[in-house]
Amino acid sequence: MSWVLYAILSAFFASLVAIFGKIGIKGVDSNLAVAIRTVIIVVFAWGIVALQGNAGDLFKISKYSYLFIVLSAIATGLSWLFYYKALQIGEASKVAPIDKLSVALTIVLAFVLLGEKPTVGNVTGGILVTAGVLATVFLK
DSSP: OHHHHHHHHHHHHHHHHHHHHHTTTTTSOHHHHHHHHHHHHHHHHHHHHHHTTGGGGGGGGGGGHHHHHHHHHHHHHHHHHHHHHHHSOOOOOHHHHTHHHHHHHHHHHHHHHHHHOOOHHHHHHHHHHEEEEEEHHHHH
16 A cells, blocks of 8 residues: 555544544543553554564664654653543534644644755645634634
8 A cells, every 4th residue: 555545544543533532531531531542552553563473573673763752652642632631622623623733733843853845735735734724713
C-alpha cells in the first residue's frame, strides 16, 4: 500500500476516535478513559509486533531514535489527555476540527525543525486547513 492510502485510513480511524470517544466518556473521568484506551492500544500494538515477528528489533534501535520515540510518546499522551478532556466538555464537531490544527502546525514545524521546503501546495493547504477550522468553530 502507498503512504496515501495509509494516511486516508489514519484519517478515517481518527474520525472514529472523536465519535467513539465522545460517546464513551459520558460519566467517565477523561483521564481514566485515556488510561483505559492506552492499555488497549499497548496490547493491540504489541500484538501486531508479535504477529509480524519483529519484536527482536527492539534491541537494534539507536539511543537517538529511542529519545525521539519517547518524546513522541509523551506528546501523544499529552495530546490524548487534552483531547479527551476537550471532548468531555465540548462538542465533538468543534473539538475535532480544532485538534486538526495540528496539520497546519506540523507543516510549519516541518519547515522550521526538519528543514523541509515550503511549497505552494503545503502552504496553501495549511492556510486552508486553518480557515476551515475557524469556519467550523466560529461560523453559525
